[in-house]
Amino acid sequence: MMDDSALAAAAAGAAAPRVFDPLAPYVVLTAVDASAPSWHAVDFAANLVAHLSNYRLLVVYVTALNRTSRFPYLDHLDKAYNLEIQHEAKSAIQECQAYLHRFDDNVSYELIEIEGEGEVGPLLEKYIDEHVPDCNLVVLGTHGHQGLKKMLYGSVSEYCITHLRVPVTVVKAPAGATTAGSTRRSSLSASSAPILTDRPS
Numbered sequence: 001m002m003d004d005s006a007l008a009a010a011a012a013g014a015a016a017p018r019v020f021d022p023l024a025p026y027v028v029l030t031a032v033d034a035s036a037p038s039w040h041a042v043d044f045a046a047n048l049v050a051h052l053s054n055y056r057l058l059v060v061y062v063t064a065l066n067r068t069s070r071f072p073y074l075d076h077l078d079k080a081y082n083l084e085i086q087h088e089a090k091s092a093i094q095e096c097q098a099y100l101h102r103f104d105d106n107v108s109y110e111l112i113e114i115e116g117e118g119e120v121g122p123l124l125e126k127y128i129d130e131h132v133p134d135c136n137l138v139v140l141g142t143h144g145h146q147g148l149k150k151m152l153y154g155s156v157s158e159y160c161i162t163h164l165r166v167p168v169t170v171v172k173a174p175a176g177a178t179t180a181g182s183t184r185r186s187s188l189s190a191s192s193a194p195i196l197t198d199r200p201s
Contacts, residue, residue, distance in 0.1 A: 042100070143155075
């Protein structure tokens with residue numbers, strides 16, 4: 001049984017219950033990485049908000065840098081890797097901007113770039129907690145890695161399902177969908193089949 005001090009600590013760390021505001025916009029956040037699975041997630045999110053009159057659609061690109069080592073010489077290697085990561089991210093963000101232009105006449109959106117040291121999942125979680133506390137839904141794509149690939153690459157969607165305080169929808173790519181995200185045609189009438197993994201706020 002918890003004593004008074006433990007209960008007080010738990011209460012202090014607990015998130016305050018959210019109060020429903022009918023006038024507030026419905027906030028949808030989707031993460032992109034210039035891959036076909038992330039395009040499917042963007043399509044799903046855009047199709048969703050297109051049916052709403054009051055919404056915010058946040059499209060987030062996360063640049064996850066390596067943590068700089070405190071050991072001599074290794075820190076230079078980490079910095080070199082990070083420069084390469086930032087260069088690739090710049091190119092990927094341009095591709096994201098080009099893809100998002102197809103929605104300009106149908107929905108409004110904000111493309112947000114996040115950069116930090118660590119993994120994509122925790123960086124995304126921190127951004128939501130600090131900058132989008134009113135987020136209603138997170139939409140993510142899945143690469144569908146299995147076995148060793150899943151162990152090597154990890155799973156941003158699994159992390160978010162487990163750790164985010166807001167509902168998460170994982171969008172599964174349609175069967176036979178092309179892997180060339182930048183060349184795939186999209187429309188707001190096309191919706192991918194989602195895997196609903198909502199967690200109570």
